[in-house]
Amino acid sequence: MIGPNFAYERHAGFFKYCLKILPQQYTPTDTTRLAIIFFCISALDLLGVIPNSEEENLNPNFGLKKVTKDQVEKWKDWIYETCLLPSRAAFRCSPALAFANDSSSKQTYDPGHTAGTYFALATLLILRDDLSRIDRPAMMRWLCACQRDDGSFATGLLETDSHHGEFGGEHFGEPDLRFGYCAAAIRWIIGGDLLSQRGLAPDIDVIKARAHVLDECVTYDGGMGMGGMTESHGGLTYCGVGMLDLLGGASDSLGDGIDELVRWCLLHQTAISDEDFSGDEQDEDDMVDGELLVGFNGRFNKPPDTCYSFWVGGTLAMLPLQNGVSSLALSDARRNVSFLLYKTQNTRVGGFSKCAGHHPDALHAYLGIAALSLCAETARKAGDDDEVWELLKGLKKLDAALCISYDARQYVEDLRRRW
Amino acid sequence: MSYIEEFSWDDITPIPQNDGGNDAIAPIAYDDDYRIAMEYLRAVMKIEEFSERSLKLTEDVILMNAAHYTVWQYRTRILFALDKDLEQELVWVEFVGQKFPKNYQIWNHREVIVNKLDNPIRELPFIEVMLEIDTKNYHVWSYRQWLVRRFDLWATEVPYTTIMIEQDVRNNSAWNHRFFAIFGRKEVPSDEVVSDEIEFTKAAILKAPQNTSAWNYLTGVMKKSGRPLSDLESFCLTLSNPSSGFKTQDLDITSARSLEVLADIYAEKQDIPKASLAWTLLAEKYDTVRENYWNHRKSQATAKILGAF
Incomplete structure (x- = not known):
């Protein structure tokens, strides 16, 4: 078995290629194209290819060619021109929805989208945009209208005959923590809390939003589901914890629940087959040098999948342990990294796939890299000097809550101080 | 494409996608059928046309991209405006559901239709078909919860999860649903019911002692019913x-x-x-x-x- 390898150049090439053209198979993601764009641009940022700071922390050995500043300006303009709604209060999630970019005609079936708005803002921040082209107070009014009576958030609002005008309409979309997470991220990014303190915009109902997560979504096994006693799930748990974190500190809101949550997360680190000791049979493909490769799954007793290394790993990264180290340090980061590097990384065309033997795609490729960045940072803090971490030295640090590079988060904090 | 074959569109000017010209980011290499159908969809959405042809168009678009986030709402409004046969709609949704088992929107749509019909007769059989395709389908189990609450169908649920757990003792979705079936009702379960659950779970654990799902269920039941772990x-x-x-x-x-x-x-x-x-x-x-x-x-x-x- 050859040693592990992290294919910097191939990965950068993979994301650059996705940004140029996506194959027809991406048609089911047509109306969530901003998500794909975010994955690609944020991945390039973590790889150190976006020219966004004077001081570059990229390992010079990799010498990847940067995207030009001119290209960055074009990307920003494109996001605004094709996806910002005429109200400047929200983004659609794809140019495929737009049928009229004038404020006079009805926009019923081209509404603002909470996830689209989060992806647009996050991408713009990575590109160091100052967000001056959006109307932040109007965005807060829209966000407030997206909140349901139970504290959860809708995908957006659809005008009806009786509900129209500024941000009138019926809520659409699943009652789902994904949109609550996006709402909390939007509010934090645009300084909605600050606007409301100054009386410039209304705030969402933070108490209700938090209570919805804690009272409705926490499950009997200590994770989080979609609410109403649905099954705990890695992606939804990430969204719930991220939401609490962005609304003001996850650990304070979680209280005693944090211990069960940490346990829940760690129990999702799992081998390929989950046989009982008595019938223990491990596939040889899952072993490297006699060691089992152990990734994360999103629900108990399901096979591991690249994206849960981030959804579950990122949740652990938001839960502090002690001395600035997160609960991710309690997982087996090295074996998780081996799972990603050996099993789901594609070293020929770049990117990561969901599981071994599949084609790489933009979502799994980004979340694979994001998970590697979190693991490398945790190992660095814990003083682990294994050579595998040397390989990942060129990756930027990631902010687990916003799922963007640490320096992009610093940039938001600078913006917030100026606002 | 049925919408083109069955109806005239001469009076409609398709609206091409504004993809920002040569600077488009991550453009998708659409096939022509999809690209053209979307151009017509934007045109009828803009004027909010509720017609047989726009209904057919939503059908064709959904079959190419079931994840479109407003086409389902548009379709619902057309169905209601034209006073269409909603039972027929359920039959069609069953076809689409089996074609795209991972899709979210289908279940939301079905919920709206079934709620309006106020009749759950087709639901449990269809759910069972879907759970045969994927016994852990998150959307299907969530929909089942909604259905049980909406139509007060609690009686079938514990026995159903018993069957599912017997088929696959590691099916976490089935264990979760069982917890819902026992503790999701307004009435608190009796001591006897709780004791039976504990025995049922212990027996399941003996079959697969490493099974996290069953252990979590067991400790979950103990905590929820206030029994000591000891x-x-x-x-x-x-x-x-x-x-x-x-x-x-x-x-x-x-x-x-x-x-x-x-x-x-x-x-x-x-x-x-x-x-x-x-x-x-x-x-x-x-x-x-x-x-x-x-x-x-x-x-x-x-x-x-x-x-x-």
Whole structure:
């Protein structure tokens, strides 16, 4: 078995290629194209290819060619021109929805989208945009209208005959923590809390939003589901914890629940087959040098999948342990990294796939890299000097809550101080 | 494309996608059928046309991209405006559901239609078909919960999960649904029901002692019904007896989850040496992936005890 390898150049090439053209198979993601764009641009940022700071922390050995500043300006303009709604209060999630970019005609079936708005803002921040082209107070009014009576958030609002005008309409979309997470991220990014303190915009109902997560979504096994006693799930748990974190500190809101949550997360680190000791049979493909490769799954007793290394790993990264180290340090980061590097990384065309033997795609490729960045940072803090971490030295640090590079988060904090 | 073949569109000017010209980011290489259908969809959405042809168009678009986030709402409004046969709609949704089992929007749509029809007669059979395709389909199980609450269909649920768990004792979705079926009702379950659940779960654990789903269910039931974890001590000891320490044979310990629960029981009783032994066994032999975690639990419990003096 050859040693592990992290294919910097191939990965950068993979994301650059996705940004140029996506194959027809991406048609089911047509109306969530901003998500794909975010994955690609944020991945390039973590790889150190976006020219966004004077001081570059990229390992010079990799010498990847940067995207030009001119290209960055074009990307920003494109996001605004094709996806910002005429109200400047929200983004659609794809140019495929737009049928009229004038404020006079009805926009019923081209509404603002909470996830689209989060992806647009996050991408713009990575590109160091100052967000001056959006109307932040109007965005807060829209966000407030997206909140349901139970504290959860809708995908957006659809005008009806009786509900129209500024941000009138019926809520659409699943009652789902994904949109609550996006709402909390939007509010934090645009300084909605600050606007409301100054009386410039209304705030969402933070108490209700938090209570919805804690009272409705926490499950009997200590994770989080979609609410109403649905099954705990890695992606939804990430969204719930991220939401609490962005609304003001996850650990304070979680209280005693944090211990069960940490346990829940760690129990999702799992081998390929989950046989009982008595019938223990491990596939040889899952072993490297006699060691089992152990990734994360999103629900108990399901096979591991690249994206849960981030959804579950990122949740652990938001839960502090002690001395600035997160609960991710309690997982087996090295074996998780081996799972990603050996099993789901594609070293020929770049990117990561969901599981071994599949084609790489933009979502799994980004979340694979994001998970590697979190693991490398945790190992660095814990003083682990294994050579595998040397390989990942060129990756930027990631902010687990916003799922963007640490320096992009610093940039938001600078913006917030100026606002 | 049926919408083109069956209807005239001469009076409609398609609206091409504004993709920002040559600077488009991540453009998708659409096939022509999809690209053209979307151009017509934007045109009829703009004027909010509720017609047979726009209904057919939504059908064609959904079959190419079921994840479109407003086409379903548009379709619902057309159906209601034209007073269409909603039973027919359910039949069509069954076809689409089987074609795209991972899709979210279908279930939302079905909920709206069934709610309006106020009749759940087709639902449980269809759900069963879908759960045969994927026994852990998250959307289907969530929809089943909505259905049970909406039409008060509780009677079938515990027996149904028994069958599903017998088929696959590791199906976490089925265990979760069972918890919902027992504890999701307004009435608190009787002591007898809870005791039966505990026995049912113990039997399931004996079939697969490492099964996290069953263990989580067991401890979840204990907590929810206010029973002490220590009630499980003797059961745990049959699956993992740590008393002989590291000299123990593998046969004495068949379940890491059982050792974990034992550790929790001992920790609750402030018997830290026994709890620590269980955590050490987990860290060093039976659950090494979580070595850091078990060591952390051990040092946390020790520090707590020291802090008490």
